[in-house]
Structures are given as C-alpha cells and as structure tokens.
Amino acid sequence: MKQLTAEQIQENWYKLRDFITESFEGERLEKLNEMYDYFEDRMVMAPASGKEHFHNAHVGGYVEHVMHVTDLAVKLRRVWEQEGAAIDFTEEEVIFAALHHDLGKVGDLENDYYIPQESEWHRKNQGAIFTHNPKLQYMTVTDRAIFLLSHFGVKYSEKEYIGLRLTDGLYEEGNKSYYMSYNKDWSLKSNIAYVLHQADLLATRVEYDVWNRSQTEEQEATMAKVSSLKKALTVDDSEKKPQQSEQLTKKSQDLFDELFGDKK
C-alpha cells in the first residue's frame, strides 16, 4: 500500500494552499481560504478513495489527487485548444472545477467521509482501507461539493458548475441527460466538462497504475527473498562441514529476519 511520509503530506498541503493563493483573488480567495482553514485538519489526511485498487486510498491521497487532476486539466485545456476545439472557458475556471470536483470526499461540516476500515477481513479480501462514515447523510460526492462551496459562500460561474458537476462523465448515472441529449439545443454548449472528465479519468488511471506497479514490485521482491531463503535451507546435509552449517544457520536467520523481521 502506498504511504506518504508526514513531510510529503505537509508539503502537498502547503503546495495546494499556495496554488489557491496564486490562482484566485478578491472575495472568492477570501471565502476559499476560510473553507480550507476550516477543513485543514481533515482535508490534509483524507484519502481519495476507500479501496486500494481504486486510486489514492492512502492518507493524504485526496490532496494529491485534486492537484494531479488540476495539473492535467490545465494541460488538457491546451491540448484541446491546439487541436482546434472551441475554448470558451478560462484557465481559472478549469482550475476551480478541478480543485473542487471531489470536495465532498472530505465529509460534511462535522464528520469525515472516509473512516479507517476496522475489519481485517475487508482489508485483506476486498482491499478496503477506508469505509464510508455511517454518520453522514447520503449525498453524492458532487452534491456535497456544491453544498460545501455554497455553505462557505464561494461563488462560481455557470461553466465552473457544469465542469465540476460533470467531472465523473458517464460513470455517474445522473450525468446521462447532460452528455446524451438527443435535443440539439440541450447538448453541452461548452467543452469544459469533457476536459475535466478526461483529466479526472487520466489521473485516476495513472494513480491506479502506480499503485499496481508497486504491488507487483513488492510481490517480486518477496518472491526473490523467499526463493533465496529456500535455497539456503536446502543444502545437502552430507556436504555440510560444521563451520558451513553454522554459516548457513546465520544466513537463513538473516534472510528470515529480513523477510519477517518487521512482523515481530
């Protein structure tokens, strides 16, 4: 499982706060800072998902994910522009929507959205590192994001709303009428939602791949250690001289300690 150090978590938080200061101004910045101050203790620790095979299901994963999506959304906006797409939304609008598309994952005003999964069975068999907090009123993550922004008096443009609201693309059933309209007048008038959805999808897949690769590397390292332990333990007894036997025992013990030492 991916784990960030306390320093990395803190560094990501400061990066996010500095980025907000650079990206917004006036009353909106003031309100955003109030909201981020309010949630600081919880947001800094929040994961981006509950299951390790989803994405960023680790402490500090939320901040890492929203910064990742924001970075990609800004890049993708340029790609769309270079390819000739109509860009009728500003970089600030993309940044605002990307930064807040998952805000509901921080929880409500009092409680975290994700709490640690206590059940060892669920952790082991389902990769569930966190679970949903039963204290919360049911709301989609997006609805809660909009509720929280409104609660703190943060204003947003219609395009920011559409971008944030539709970031999950067609993975969210409720978005179908926006993306799949047979009425020409009702089709999306701006590309902001597509840019946001692509950025979120790309970030999520990359985060999954990084996790998946680390799992494979971890497994391969364990297998290599196990096979070297087996090898050390299967030397023909008849060939052993007393001194060799002592050396072998020491070698096996070292390998055993290396493999299982931290489980004491």
Ligand SMILES: [Fe+2]
């Ligand atoms: Fe996301």
